Amino acid sequence: MPAAPLDPVRLTADLIRCPSVTPEEGGALRLLEGVLAEAGFACTRVDRGGVANLFARWGARGAARSFGFNGHTDVVPVGDEGAWSVPPFGAVEKDGVLYGRGASDMKSGVAAFVAAAVDFVRQTPPDGAVILAITGDEEGDAVDGTTALLNWMEDTGERMTACLVGEPTCPNRMGEMIKIGRRGSMTAWITITGVQGHSAYPQRARNPLPAMARLMDRLASHTLDEGTAHFDPSTLAIVTIDTGNPATNVIPAECRATVNIRFNDAHDSASLSRWMQGEIDRVAAEFDVAAKMRVKVSGESFLTPPGPLSDLVSRAVEAETGVVPVLSTSGGTSDARFVKDHCPVVEFGLVGQTMHQVDERVEIVHIRQLKTIYTQILRDYFT
Numbered sequence: 001m002p003a004a005p006l007d008p009v010r011l012t013a014d015l016i017r018c019p020s021v022t023p024e025e026g027g028a029l030r031l032l033e034g035v036l037a038e039a040g041f042a043c044t045r046v047d048r049g050g051v052a053n054l055f056a057r058w059g060a061r062g063a064a065r066s067f068g069f070n071g072h073t074d075v076v077p078v079g080d081e082g083a084w085s086v087p088p089f090g091a092v093e094k095d096g097v098l099y100g101r102g103a104s105d106m107k108s109g110v111a112a113f114v115a116a117a118v119d120f121v122r123q124t125p126p127d128g129a130v131i132l133a134i135t136g137d138e139e140g141d142a143v144d145g146t147t148a149l150l151n152w153m154e155d156t157g158e159r160m161t162a163c164l165v166g167e168p169t170c171p172n173r174m175g176e177m178i179k180i181g182r183r184g185s186m187t188a189w190i191t192i193t194g195v196q197g198h199s200a201y202p203q204r205a206r207n208p209l210p211a212m213a214r215l216m217d218r219l220a221s222h223t224l225d226e227g228t229a230h231f232d233p234s235t236l237a238i239v240t241i242d243t244g245n246p247a248t249n250v251i252p253a254e255c256r257a258t259v260n261i262r263f264n265d266a267h268d269s270a271s272l273s274r275w276m277q278g279e280i281d282r283v284a285a286e287f288d289v290a291a292k293m294r295v296k297v298s299g300e301s302f303l304t305p306p307g308p309l310s311d312l313v314s315r316a317v318e319a320e321t322g323v324v325p326v327l328s329t330s331g332g333t334s335d336a337r338f339v340k341d342h343c344p345v346v347e348f349g350l351v352g353q354t355m356h357q358v359d360e361r362v363e364i365v366h367i368r369q370l371k372t373i374y375t376q377i378l379r380d381y382f383t
Helices: 008-016 028-038 107-123 146-156 208-221 269-287 308-321 364-382
Strands: 042-045 053-058 066-072 097-099 129-135 162-165 177-179 184-193 235-242 254-263 290-299 326-328 345-347 361-363
Touching (some): 008 364, 028 042, 028 107, 028 129, 097 364, 107 129, 129 146, 177 308, 177 345, 184 269, 208 235, 208 269, 269 290, 308 345
Parallel strands (some): 162 345, 177 326
Antiparallel strands (some): 042 053, 053 129, 184 290, 235 254
């Protein structure tokens, strides 16, 4: 007797009940490993640096065609639990809505692609491989999550020829948006050091504050670009300026500031770092102060040009929802920034209005729709 279809709503609820706040696995990947192994997937835990990751493949290693899904089961902290109207890990259903931390971001997406993959290989075994790469470290530092899975795949000869990341991508309406790229993100910590002194005798000190004010103005008022074919203009935000000086009669010796840049494909992190360093050096010379900068790059900008993969996903989305999705590069970073070095990648998932919020929730009908869309994508890809 054929196995009953895997219910993505029930699986989402089971995953929500796993308290997998980064970096805790919380039982979520163990649950998925059991479901996938029972369906004939070869499962391997690819844990690294205290982070739990799961790789699952149905079909032969090294198949000429292999469609992959990527997602995460870790979630952000619940915040003030008293502000929730339901238990954050209770998976409460009411009025057609499923509540809980991770309901939107992104246990529902993982449940939908797991259910779609399991039913698909049971009903119409494909000529190729279906791969699921699921991490427990997307909401954290993302150092030992999807990157660990991709490193392990490279070492063992595993390969996806195309990949869909199941992050929530729709701002307001189910089906309205597919992500075909993401802006790059980088943060710079800048320290300017002068000479401390009495505020009544400024000539005996070298005040780092005017230098920092001049530098921040130059960085923030500079137009990085006007946007590109698929990206909005790049942005630079000053997120903090600090001296830690409580005294009114002391010129401080040091001032620190932090800026965050979200950049499009007109730049890379190296060129932006060189530009900032040039501005820092000029201001340091003008004010006779010392200055240094430390940079962290969260990801480079990337684009999967519109074509076969985005067309494949768009057709399935429109067939199920009646909505023609917009191809977008908006939003923050995702693990697609790592997958893009492995194979073509796009992102499509649920409406993300409540992700990371109190009373995070998802419409139950949308979870079922998402499973149907993912199933159609698999069918169309392999036929």
